[in-house]
Amino acid sequence: MTLDPNVFLAIVAMAAATVLTRIAGLVLIRFIAIGPQQKRALEAIPPAVLMAVIAPTALATGPAETLATLATAIAATRLPLLAAVAIGVFVVAIGRAMIGG
Structure with missing residues (x-):
């Protein structure tokens, strides 16, 4: 296996951008x-990102995935992000077993 220098440079640049963004945010x-409004807005970001990532899958696949997306969205409004993801995985597994897919 050979490593293309351009690919390596792209990976290093993306890693550096990620690290610098995180450090800049902390600083x-x-x-x-x-305040309370800003805190609420910041707390809404993780569920919004989660839905942005899984929404295309829900719209482009079968009923089990769509049902899991709905369950994840509902869970994300009340539970921590990891719990919401776990519920989505559980629902899609059960849905695929029952519906097929």
């Missing part, structure tokens, strides 16, 4: 006062 947040 900049020290200078910002977070």
Whole structure:
């Protein structure tokens, strides 16, 4: 297996961008006062990202996946993100076993 220098450079650049973004966020947040509205907005980001990632799958696949997406969306409004994902995985597994897919 050979490593293309352009691919390696792209991976290193993406890693650096990720690390720098995280560090910049930690440094900049020290200078910002977070009120209740901002805190609510920040807490809404993980479920929104989760739905953005799984919505295309729900719309492009079968009924088991669509049902799992709905269950995950409902769970994400009340439970921690990891629990919502676990519920989605469980529902799609049961759905595929019962419906097929």
